[in-house]
């Protein structure tokens with residue numbers, strides 16, 4: 120890709136990140152510089168050359184398939200709770216804050232969320248801080264090894280995400296560790312998604328056009344395809360499966376933090392393959408109690424930042440309450456109380 124402006128792309132670029140795991144400073148800088156270009160122009164890229172074993176990605180996919188194959192009443196025992204952990208049944212979320220389209224039909228997917236683990240006796244859970252509590256795990260008797268598989272993957276993905284945090288800092292000309300403190304207690308979501316094959320129907324999506332809320336997303340998908348990313352011309356550019364890659368994208372808080380230097384690009388899923396699709400996005404976000412204010416390096420001299428500073432926890436709660444049916448009623452009640 121040459122000099123290009125934001126949104127001017129017709130395919131999703133591929134970045135080999137293996138240099139980030141070595142000691143060659145020139146190679147690290149070159150990787151960071153390329154990353155910067157992709158985050159500025161596309162907001163999406165494939166990450167290859169990472170050290171996460173294919174078997175660990177596939178183990179999560181197999182665990183996901185086993186979970187979604189359970190009877191609905193078993194899955195509903197883990198129904199998503201006030202801390203946003205658990206099972207979201209088919210047609211349980213509608214994206215209403217989309218800037219891309221007026222969305223009314225429910226997403227054609229079911230999913231289960233696992234967030235960063237917060238034990239019942241953790242001060243954050245005891246203080247009833249929003250979105251801080253334990254995960255809901257399936258019965259070991261029904262799905263042996265499930266929790267271990269998920270927790271191992273979350274550990275590996277967190278390490279990769281921290282590598283990318285360092286590369287993003289470097290890409291902006293900051294010291295590699297300069298953003299680390301924002302992720303001391305990261306807000307993480309592993310979402311396991313199951314998309315049945317869907318009928319041809321206007322305005323019907325597996326995942327309706329949206330942008331992601333957080334900092335970065337690292338997504339593993341199976342070999343079915345169906346993810347599409349919107350370019351400046353309004354075309355939906357496919358992000359087809361590439362073996363051993365993660366699709367990485369900029370979320371809204373990274374765009375905001377970068378004063379819109381980096382772009383949070385709309386994307387959607389339509390699964391008309393005739394096959395079931397499984398994907399596993401991992402969302403890696405700042406600590407809830409960190410304030411996100413425009414990075415000075417991203418604000419032109421003499422200009423003011425485009426956005427007010429925001430506490431990440433407040434920002435996230437607002438986004439989540441707007442987007443999920445099951446929370447809307449509660450949020451409205453709280454607002455009128």
Ligand SMILES: O=C(O)CCC(=O)C(=O)O
Nearest residue numbers: 312326331346388398400
């Ligand atoms: O399943 C996918 O490929 C994308 C899912 C997605 O965009 C999301 O959950 O935010």
Ligand SMILES: [Fe+2]
Nearest residue numbers: 329330331386
């Ligand atoms: Fe997304």
